[in-house]
Amino acid sequence: EVQVVESGGNLVQPGESLRLSCVASGFIFSDYNMHWVRQAPGKGLEWVSHLNGGSNDIQYAGSVAGRFTISRDNAKNSLYLHMTSLRVEDTAVYFCARDLRDNYSIDHWGQGTLVTVSS
């Protein structure tokens, strides 16, 4: 069974940093592109970042570019999101999600981890 499980969400103050982790199981992790998608409380979905299996194709939403860094460790079946200079508007549930191979979509989502940025 395909599973992705996020962790690392927390309450932080504006300007602080945080690293989210996602552990995958049930599939060959290195064969799949991965994404982070977020959802502010009571709001819609916002795509955040993409990383391909070989870590040589990285994409970011404009709202996080220059502040967030996506990375992966295929040996550990893990995806990461390092977030710096956090803002109140970064408050959201962050979902780790698997790419639908060769079809440009997302087929599996984690339950999400909550990041709250507040003073």
Add this chain to the structure above:
Amino acid sequence: DIVMTQTPISSPVTPGQPASISCRSSESLVHSDGNTYLSWLQQRPGQPPRLLIYKTSKRFSGVPDRFSGSGVGTDFTLEISRVEAEDVGVYYCMQATQFPWTFGQGTKVEI
């Protein structure tokens, strides 16, 4: 960035009746490879999103055949042939033709 606009924002439905959601993109979603990467996702209350349709009209594994997708260029539709109680939730269209991937604002389907 490509802007995705869904209508309606909210859709009261009656079990057993059809329902339809529209999604319009600010530019064509036809990729240079000839495919159109428009997906539909369902998010039930308290749950992560779930993929229903990808590449405009392809039903994802395990999705009931009462869900269907159609469209071309900039105009797309998700149809539910006969709504069931379990279909309550928020539906999103998503374009993946061009980074950044973008979502519609969501359509709340309620009975």
